[in-house]
Amino acid sequence: MRPLVPVAPRVRHALNDLATRFAARDVRVFLFGSAAPSWPLVPAHADLDIGYEIGASDPAQRARLRRELLTALELLPTVRPVDAVDFDSVAPEFAAAARSGARLLPDEHA
8 A cells, every 4th residue: 555645735625625616606516526525635646537527507508617627637736637527427337426425515624
């Protein structure tokens, strides 16, 4: 097992700010995968798996929010790879398994 290392405070703050901003627009943002269980400690060299669900029903609004969110994630101040996954388009089995250990953002550790 890889040792756990802290995620930089500026990355945690940026993720929380992003999640707060998008929550106001009915977009749920959360961590899943190897980074979620021990957040804000993560396995050394681990990527950040970010899941999201967009509450809007209008296709144009959904597409706009998705583009804005993906752009915001690309601008996170981290060298870690960030994988963004639209949970509205994944298999139900994957979604259930990934959500079981997910950590909703914003979180209290920032």
